[in-house]
Amino acid sequence: xxxxxxxxxxxxxxxxxxxxxxxxxxxxxxxxxxxxxxxxxxxxxxxxxxxxxxxxxxxxxxxxxxxxxxxxxxxxxxxxxxxxxxxxxxxxxxxxxxxxxxxxxxxxxxxxxxxxxxxxxxxxxxxxxxxxxxxxxxxxxxxxxxxxxxxxxxxxxxxxxxxxxxxxxxxxxxxxxxxxxxxxxxxxxxxxxxxxxxxxxxxxxxxxxxxxxxxxxxxxxxxxxxxxxxxxxxxxxxxxxxxxxxxxxxxxxxxxxxxxxxxxxxxxxxxxxxxxxxxxxxxxxxxxxxxxxxxxxxxxxxxxxxxxxxxxxxxxxxxxxxxxxxxxxxxxxxxxxxxxxxxxxxxxxxxxxxxxxxxxxxxxxxxxxxxxxxxxxxxxxxxxxxxxxxxxxxxxxxxxxxxxxxxxxxxxxxxxxxxxxxxxxxxxxxxxxxxxxxxxxxxxxxxxxxxxxxxxxxxxxxxxxxxxxxxxxxxxxxxxxxxxxxxxxxxxxxxxxxxxxxxxxxxxxxxxxxxxxx
Numbered sequence: 001x002x003x004x005x006x007x008x009x010x011x012x013x014x015x016x017x018x019x020x021x022x023x024x025x026x027x028x029x030x031x032x033x034x035x036x037x038x039x040x041x042x043x044x045x046x047x048x049x050x051x052x053x054x055x056x057x058x059x060x061x062x063x064x065x066x067x068x069x070x071x072x073x074x075x076x077x078x079x080x081x082x083x084x085x086x087x088x089x090x091x092x093x094x095x096x097x098x099x100x101x102x103x104x105x106x107x108x109x110x111x112x113x114x115x116x117x118x119x120x121x122x123x124x125x126x127x128x129x130x131x132x133x134x135x136x137x138x139x140x141x142x143x144x145x146x147x148x149x150x151x152x153x154x155x156x157x158x159x160x161x162x163x164x165x166x167x168x169x170x171x172x173x174x175x176x177x178x179x180x181x182x183x184x185x186x187x188x189x190x191x192x193x194x195x196x197x198x199x200x201x202x203x204x205x206x207x208x209x210x211x212x213x214x215x216x217x218x219x220x221x222x223x224x225x226x227x228x229x230x231x232x233x234x235x236x237x238x239x240x241x242x243x244x245x246x247x248x249x250x251x252x253x254x255x256x257x258x259x260x261x262x263x264x265x266x267x268x269x270x271x272x273x274x275x276x277x278x279x280x281x282x283x284x285x286x287x288x289x290x291x292x293x294x295x296x297x298x299x300x301x302x303x304x305x306x307x308x309x310x311x312x313x314x315x316x317x318x319x320x321x322x323x324x325x326x327x328x329x330x331x332x333x334x335x336x337x338x339x340x341x342x343x344x345x346x347x348x349x350x351x352x353x354x355x356x357x358x359x360x361x362x363x364x365x366x367x368x369x370x371x372x373x374x375x376x377x378x379x380x381x382x383x384x385x386x387x388x389x390x391x392x393x394x395x396x397x398x399x400x401x402x403x404x405x406x407x408x409x410x411x412x413x414x415x416x417x418x419x420x421x422x423x424x425x426x427x428x429x430x431x432x433x434x435x436x437x438x439x440x441x442x443x444x445x446x447x448x449x450x451x452x453x454x455x456x457x458x459x460x461x462x463x464x465x466x467x468x469x470x471x472x473x474x475x476x477x478x479x480x481x482x483x484x485x486x487x488x489x490x491x492x493x494x495x496x497x498x499x500x501x502x503x504x505x506x507x508x509x510x511x512x513x514x515x516x517x518x
Contacts, residue, residue, distance in 0.1 A: 001210065001234075002220065003227040003441060004191045006135040006171035012190060012223060016215045024092055027189075027213050028059065031163075032066030034211030035129070035187045036074065039161055042185050042207065043127060047075040052125040054148055055093075056132040056167075057084040062093030063163045064131025068108070069100045079121055082111040083132065083144045112144070118151045128152055128160045130181045132167035135193060140178035141168045149179045159184040165193055166204045174199025182206075189213045191220055192229050197429045197441045198408060208443065227409065227439045230432075232514070235481040239512060240278060240468040251280035252467030255329030255357075256336070256460070257322060259286035260344075261312035263337030264294045266363065266456045269501050270336045271301040273460025276508035277482070279467045285325050287312050313341040319350050331358040331466035335365030336456045344368075353378035358466040358475075362386045362459040370394045376419045382435065382472045386424040386459055409439055422476050424462075426455060430480045432473075440477045444484025448496030449504070457504050458483045485511040 004012070016022045040046055053068045055061035061082070068078040080100065082089075086109075089097055101109070110117060122128065130152065132145055141149060149168055152160060160183045165171055168180025174195040184206040186196060192210050195201040210229075240251065254274045258267035267284050274282045282301040286294050287308035295303050304325060307318035314322075326332045334351070338344055348368035352361070352375045359381065361369070366387050369375065373395055376383055389401040392411065404411050408425055412433035416423040425431040430442040462479035470478065489510055490503040 001229045001231050002191055002223050002225040003194050003197065003229050004223055004225055005194055008223055008225060009135060009190060009193065012215060012219060015219055020216050020219070022214055025095060027215070028062050028066055028092055028096060030213040031063050031189050031211065032070050034189070034213060035063070035067050035161060035163060036070045038185060038187045038209045038211065039127070040074075043159060046071060046127075048077070049126040050077045050079070050124060051127045051129060052079050052081060052121050053129040054081045054132055054152065055083065056134075056145070057088050057093060058090050058134065058136065059092060060131050060134030060163055060167075061089065062096045064129055065093060065096035065100045067129055067131065067163070068105060069096070069103050072103060072105060078105070078108060079125070080105065080109045081113055081118065081121055081148070082109060083148055084112065086111055115147050115151065118148055122151055122155045122158060125158055128155075128158050129163060130160055130167050130183060131163040132181070134164045134167070135171035137168065137170060137177055141180070142178065146179050149181050153179075153182050156182070160206075162186040162205070164188050165195060166201070169195050169201045169204050170199075171195045174201030176200045176204070180204050185209065187211050190215045191223065194227065197229070197443070202428045226437050227441065230440050230442055230477050230481045232481075235478050238470065238474050238478045240465075240470070242278075248280035251278055252330035252469065253281040253283065253328075254279040254463045254467040255326055255332040256282065256284045256463065257314070257326075257332065257334040258284055258336040258338060259290055259294055260314070260337055260339045260341075261287070261290055263339065264290050264297060265453065266337030267294055268297040269453045269456040269505065270333060270460035270463070271298055272505050273457040273508065274333075274464035274467070275300050276505055277461045277464035277479070277512070279464035282464070283325075283329070285322060287314055309341055309343050311339075311341055313339050313344040314347055316343050316347045316350070319347060322347070322351060323354050326355065326357055329357060329467070330469075331360075331463050333360040333362065333459045333463035335361055335363040336459055338364035340364055340367050349375065352376065352383075355383065356380045358472055360384045360386060360459050360463045360466065362455060363391075366391045367394060373419050376421050382420065382422050384422045384424060384462060384466075384472050384476050386426060386455065386462070388426045388455060392425060409433075413437070413439055422472050424458075424476050424480060426458070430484070432476045432480060434473055438473075442477070442480040442484055444481055445487050446484075446491045446496055448491040448494075448499035449484070449487040451499060451501065453501030454483075454487070454504060457501050461508065482508065482511045485514065
């Protein structure tokens with residue numbers, strides 16, 4: 001599903017109205033219906049609930065007025081808070097205001113309220129609908145809009161549903177324009193807006209629901225956007241089929257080069273994740289001095305001891321054995337728990353140009369690449385790199401984790417293009433960039449995954465999918481999606497605080513079997 005800027009969405013709306021001859025009021029009616037349905041799915045029955053709908057004067061406010069009329073049909077008790085005089089409402093918003101009043105809602109309209117009135121209405125509400133500003137915002141929020149947003153945010157126990165975009169969030173950058181609504185649910189129309197998935201928009205959007213409001217699918221597909229959102233349907237479709245006649249060899253043999261003294265856990269997590277995502281066989285190449293320890297942690301995966309340094313890390317002398325190990329596998333992951341021992345770093349430098357199988361490079365393999373990323377161009381297959389912002393900063397000169405996070409899409413896109421690699425930039429809303437230009441954003445995942453070892457799980461999942469013959473681009477997107485979904489399942493059951501990487505591994509099969517996104 002393509003992700004769009006505000007200008008692209010406005011052009012798409014105009015095309016639907018002018019070329020497909022869909023009345024703008026019909027689109028608004030569909031939008032209001034979609035919001036009410038999403039609210040019922042998220043918050044349960046709306047009957048009897050007091051819902052405060054805070055409206056601006058434009059189309060976003062028109063959507064809010066539509067929602068209010070539809071809520072009355074659900075036997076809810078909507079109150080319309082207009083931050084403008086009724087005579088200043090725009091064309092479609094004015095029409096929807098008249099329809100709301102005609103449906104018996106005149107007594108529930110509060111125009112140009114005082115700050116005290118706003119707070120009083122919020123305090124007597126079960127739910128709030130933010131229909132203030134939408135996607136057209138280009139300057140800092142001020143005046144009564146600022147007061148309303150601040151009042152909404154001061155009542156965190158009243159869940160907020162944002163209409164199309166949380167008011168105060170820039171539709172393209174996710175920046176907070178002075179002040180912005182913190183929503184529990186955002187219902188965005190037609191196609192998802194970029195600002196929901198980058199910058200501070202991530203923290204303000206809450207759960208995001210993309211609603212079909214009747215814009216022809218063919219028009220949406222023709223939007224010139226290189227950025228897409230990985231959907232549940234797409235990720236499920238790309239999973240390898242499990243045929244009745246299959247055997248373990250059908251699903252590939254994943255190799256993992258990982259581990260060192262004190263860091264066999266990283267190797268074990270990656271191996272278990274590769275098996276859980278469906279790889280038929282998994283073997284870990286690890287320093288000989290820690291092989292027994294790793295074997296004790298793994299029942300279903302195999303291990304191969306490799307030459308080691310005195311510090312029990314992989315030794316440069318084991319290069320040819322490692323090359324032979326990799327060539328006997330369907331795909332390989334290199335990096336978890338290897339350390340940055342100088343001899344091990346030297347080994348990685350010699351190994352990367354000789355990778356002739358689909359590969360994932362993570363953790364200490366990425367640290368070894370600092371200042372040597374030109375080695376990636378010698379890989380036979382497009383390598384997949386999975387850095388977190390700190391590792392990403394080390395891969396590029398004059399870059400910090402803060403500057404990486406300030407421009408996640410740009411950072412990932414430039415690196416992928418310049419180094420001919422697929423870049424999986426981990427973090428809130430993981431970004432996957434292809435060297436030819438496409439970018440995918442992963443919608444799954446949660447703060448409970450900010451814990452040791454979850455990156456090793458992602459590496460194992462991606463290499464497990466590569467071993468099952470997914471292309472590097474598909475493996476990176478599908479692995480990231482189901483990695484996040486497994487984390488979401490764990491958070492729903494356990495809560496985000498105290499989750500461990502093992503909790504994700506246990507839920508990978510359940511994530512793969514989900515028939516619809518949560």
